[in-house]
Amino acid sequence: xxxxxxxxxxxxxxxxxxxxxxxxxxxxxxxxxxxxxxxxxxxxxxxxxxxxxxxxxxxxxxxxxxxxxxxxxxxxxxxxxxxxxxxxxxxxxxxxxxxxxxxxxxxxxxx
Amino acid sequence: xxxxxxxxxxxxxxxxxxxxxxxxxxxxxxxxxxxxxxxxxxxxxxxxxxxxxxxxxxxxxxxxxxxxxxxxxxxxxxxxxxxxxxxxxxxxxxxxxxxxxxxxxxxxxxxxxx
Numbered sequence: 001x002x003x004x005x006x007x008x009x010x011x012x013x014x015x016x017x018x019x020x021x022x023x024x025x026x027x028x029x030x031x032x033x034x035x036x037x038x039x040x041x042x043x044x045x046x047x048x049x050x051x052x053x054x055x056x057x058x059x060x061x062x063x064x065x066x067x068x069x070x071x072x073x074x075x076x077x078x079x080x081x082x083x084x085x086x087x088x089x090x091x092x093x094x095x096x097x098x099x100x101x102x103x104x105x106x107x108x109x110x111x
Numbered sequence: 112x113x114x115x116x117x118x119x120x121x122x123x124x125x126x127x128x129x130x131x132x133x134x135x136x137x138x139x140x141x142x143x144x145x146x147x148x149x150x151x152x153x154x155x156x157x158x159x160x161x162x163x164x165x166x167x168x169x170x171x172x173x174x175x176x177x178x179x180x181x182x183x184x185x186x187x188x189x190x191x192x193x194x195x196x197x198x199x200x201x202x203x204x205x206x207x208x209x210x211x212x213x214x215x216x217x218x219x220x221x222x223x224x225x
Contacts, residue, residue, distance in 0.1 A: 004153075033213070041218075042201060042216040042217065042218050042219050043154065043201070043214075043216050044216070045213045045214065045215075048213070088153060088154060090214070097161070098144075098159055098167075098169070099156075099212075099214060101146070101154035101156075103151065103152060103153040104153045104154075
């Protein structure tokens with residue numbers, strides 16, 4: 001079945017350093033979404049990417065969708081303590097209408 | 112008030128007991144989901160329902176059953192709980208726009224099976 005892997009599983013950074021998490025799917029995706037889960041909270045939608053090679057920015061966050069639509073990345077520039085949490089990608093393949101979530105990357109930011 | 116409400120939020124139960132987790136939503140969405148979260152394994156789909164008469168198995172449905180009592184209600188049952196079903200469970204909803212649906216999660220239900 002469809003699998004979505006994320007690396008790294010954990011990342012500790014010093015405040016101000018950059019951070020990137022990578023998402024890889026075993027199948028081609030129709031679109032991909034990113035979610036953030038704060039400690040003790042529930043996942044909250046961040047963004048959706050649909051087009052091959054698409055790049056979107058939200059302030060210090062940059063999201064990319066690969067040309068082959070099988071991978072994606074989230075890059076945070078100059079991390080802040082408010083960035084702490086687990087970041088999930090979620091991919092959907094054509095015709096399935098359900099999202100498969102990645103394994104998540106847990107980010108810790110040290111002040 | 113939360114748009115997606117789960118009850119109970121925390122439950123400790125014994126092995127072999129039946130437990131039901133309930134979910135209700137006020138978003139008016141057709142689609143509802145149950146996910147399970149375990150450290151290192153991310154969010155795994157247990158069951159999903161695209162309308163009241165539609166129930167589908169997800170990645171890990173064994174040991175679970177669901178009921179879609181109404182558009183707004185979707186419950187998850189563990190008929191005979193076992194310790195490896197200890198996890199954080201999320202109910203979620205989305206609308207039926209085929210272009211891509213934002214998933215809205217409830218606040219989660221912590222289940223411990225002892």
